[in-house]
Amino acid sequence: MAAAVTRLLAAVVTLVVAALSPGRASDQVPVLAWSTQSSLWNPDDAPTVGWILSAEQLSTYLNPALERGPKTVLLFLQDKLSVEDFTVYGAAYGNKQENAFSNLQKALETSPSSLVLPAVDWRATSSLLSSLQAQTGRSPLYVHQLAIRELRLNASVPSLLVIRLPYTSSSIMMPAKEALTGNDNIIGEVLQTLTVEGVPFLAILTASRPSKIVQDVPMVVMGPSRQLLASREEVEVVERGTYPPVAYNQTVNRTCILFWAGRIQISKGDDMVELTNRTFGPGATVDVSSSTCTNHTANLVLEYENVEKLGSVRIVFRMSNQLYKVSAKRWFTLDQVEVYSDGDRASFNVTQIYAPAIYSYHCQRVAHDAQSGSILPWSTSTQHWVVIFEDFQIQGFGVQGSHFSYASDCAGFFTPAIWMGLLTTFLMVFILTYGLHMITNLKTMDRFDDPKGPSISVPQTE
Template identity: 45%
Template sequence: MITALRKNEKMAGPRCSSRLRLMAFIAVSFSLFTSGTSTAQVPLLMWSQDGLPQLASPAAGHITSKEQLTAYLASVFGSRPHTVLLFLQDKLSKDDFTVFGGVFGNKQDSAFQNLEAALQSSSSSVTLPALEWSDSSAVLTLLQEKLGVSPVLVDADTLSHLTLNTSASNLLLINLPYCTGLDKKSCKEVLHDNDEIIGKVLSTMKDKNVPYTAIYTGLLPSRVILDTSESSQAAGRSLLQTAAPTINPPITFNNESGTPCILLWAKNLNVSLSRTTETVDLAAQTPRLTGSVCNDSNSLLVLNYPNFTLSFAMSQRKYPVSGRNWFTLDRVELLNGGLNASFRSRHIYAPAEYSYHCQSVSNFRDPLLELSSISLNTSEWRLNFVDFQIQGFSLATGNFSYASDCAGFFTPGIWMGLLTSLLMLYIFVYGLHMIMQLNTMDRFDDPKGPSISVPQSE
C-alpha cells in the first residue's frame, strides 16, 4: 500500500499539491476497491510514527476480511507496549472521502485537512478502503485482544491532563459523531469538526512526546449496501413484496440449573456522558454477564461492555391490597471510568408473572429514572432505552411473558375523544329536551267565528 502511494505521487506531476495527491489516491482507491460489491464495508486508515509492516496492495474489488485484519494487527502490535489512538466515528464510508474530501476541487474545501497532514507527516500509513463490516465493535474488540488492555474513553480536552504510562500498552478511544440529516452541508460541517478534534488530539500527543499508532474508522457504514444476490431472491413476481424484519433475541441470563431467569431486550441504548455520547446496539454486541444473580425474591442483571457497565436490580414481593406478587425495577446503575451513577425507577413495576415494556425509559423528558446520587461528575449523565422490555421472575420458558405496558389505557387522544363525545351528547340531549317541552295551543283563532279576546288587566 505504501509503495502504491509513492507510485501515485510520482504519476501526479509537479503541479499537483501533495495534499491533493494524497486525497485523490484515497478517493480513487476507495472507488476502485469497493465498486460492484454488495457487502457492507467501512474504510480504515492507519498511520504510525514507529513504522508499519508493509501491506500488499489489494486487487480491485477486494474486501478485507476480519481474519485478514486480525493477522495484520498481530504483525503490527508485537510484544512491546504500544499507544494506540482509535478515532471511532459513528458512521463512515468511502463516499465521505470522495464527496467531502475536496479531491476534484480546491484543497481548502476538504473536510479532512488535519487527517491528510497526519498521513503525510507519518513515517508510514496503511489504507484499507473496504473492510468487511460485521458488527459495530469488531475493530475495538480486536485491538483489546491484541493490546491486552481495556479502552479509555477520552476527548481532546481531557487528553491534555491524562498521564500516559509508556511502559505499558494504552488504548485511547475518541468517539466522533456523524451527521443525522440528509443535508450535505451539515455533513461536511460535522466531518470538519471531527477533523479539528483529530488535529487537536494529535497535537496533544506531539506535545507529550509519546509515540503512537492512530486508526480512523467507523462504527457503522454511513451508506449500507444490502446484499441482493440472486441466490437470496425468491423466484417469480415481487410486486409490493417486503422482507420480514429481523428480530434480535433478548439478552438472557440463566441460573445454575441452566434455566433462563432474566430477560432484557431493547432496540438500542443511548448513553450520554457529559459531552461524549455513545449509541450502543444491545443486539449487535454481546456483553459479559459477570456478576449477575437471580433467585425467587431478587434479581440482578449486570451488563459488562467495553466502555461501561450497566446493572439492573429487581425485586418482588406480595402486596396484600392486590393479593398478588409484583416485581419492581428498583435501580439502574451506570459505571464508567471509576464513576458510578445510580438511578432509581419511577412506576416501573408489573405483576410478577408478567414482563414490563415501555417505548422509552430515560432520566430526562418524562423521566422514569431519577438520578439518586447527584454529583458534579455524574449530574449530566443520561440514559435512554428505546423499546425497552425486561422480566426478572416467573420465566417458564425462554420467552417474555405477557407485557404490562407503561402506556395507560386513557391516553390524551382517548380523553379528547371522550370529552368531545360527551359534549356533543349533552348538546343533543339538551336540544331533544327543549323540543319535547314544546306544547301546542288548545284553542286556535277561527276567522269565521268570533275572535279570541284576551282580557287585559290593569
C-alpha cells in the first residue's frame, strides 16, 4: 500500500509540473491507466517532466500492458479533460468531500499497477481506440455503466469496452465540478461491478480534446495551489509560473502582505533593468524585512542591492484600510508607490488601485509609461522614470495563509466590443420602433367614389 501511494505521489508531481510548464498546454490531455495485475509498468520509465507524448510514444507505454495484462480492457473516454481539471477540482485542504475524483484516486492508490501520463498530444488519443482495437483484436463495444452488470464477461476472452463520459465545462445547468464528480461516480460503479464479478481488467482514462478550465469556486488561489488527486499537505507544488508570491510575515504564523508580478521593470532615463528574477524564485535576493503592517496601514518594502546601472533600489507600496460608510464595508487602497535609487526618489500618487479589504487587487498592467500612465500618474518629478508591473497582484489585509483571496480586477466591464454591440442594438431598436410607429399611424380613407352615382360633368368653354 505504501509503495502504491508513493508511486501515485510521484505521478502527481509529474502531472502538476507538466501542467505548469510553458508551451503547448492547450494541446495536451492526460492519460491514466491502472490494472488489477501487477508489474505491468516500471515506475522508473515515467516520461520526462514537460514532455508531450506522441501517438507512437503512447503506444510504447500501453503495449506492454495490452500484451501481458488482463484480456478485458476498459476505455473511459471523456469529451474534454485537462490536467488542470485535477489540480482545480481535486482534493482541497485534505477534505475528501471537495475531491471530484475520489473514486479515481482510490483506484490508482489500490491498483497493483498504475500509469500516469500527464501530457499526451490530444491527436494521439483520437487514434487510441483504433490502436486498442488492433491490439485486442476485438471491435469496441460501447456500453452504459448500468449495462456492465448485464454483460457476462469471460476473463480468458479479449473484450474492449468503451464507456463515454460527458464533460460540459460551459454548461449553465451543471457546473464543471458536478459534471466531473458525476463522471467519477460512473467510473466507481463500473469498477465496483467488475470487482464484484471477479473480472481482471485494464482501465484507461483519457479524453478526445483538452478542456478550458473556468474555476467555479468563490476563492481564487494564487500562491501554492492544490495538487492533483492529493491533499495540500501531501505534495508541495507552485502555481502561477514557477515561483510563489513574495510574502511578508509579521509573525511566524501570520502572513500580512502578499505581492506577485509576472514581470518587474524599472528604468531611470535609458537604463532599463529587470527585477523579476531578483524578486521571485529560488534566486531571489529581495529583502522585505523593512515592511510593516497593522490593521489600518500596510507598507511593503522591496529592497535590492547592487542592481546593474541603478545601484541600490528600494520600492515601497503604501496601503491603507478604511471603513466607508456609504458601502458599509472596509476597503483597502494602494495610496503611493515610491521608488528610490541611489538618492533619487520617484513618488506616484495612485488613485485607481482599490478593492474590498478581504479581497486582493489584480491588474494585467500597472505602469508609468506612455501606455499606462493613468494608473501610476505622471508628474514632473517622475517624468524620467519608467516603472512597469505586468500581471500585478497585491493584498495587504485579510490574508489567509499564503494564498491570495478573491481578486478584484482592474479590467473594465464596458470594453470597445461591448460598446459597439450596445450601439448596434440601440440603432436596430430605434429602426424597429420607428417602423412600428409608422405602421400604427396608417389611416384608411373615409370617402370612396361611388361608380353608380352621377358622373361629374365638367363644362367646356370655347
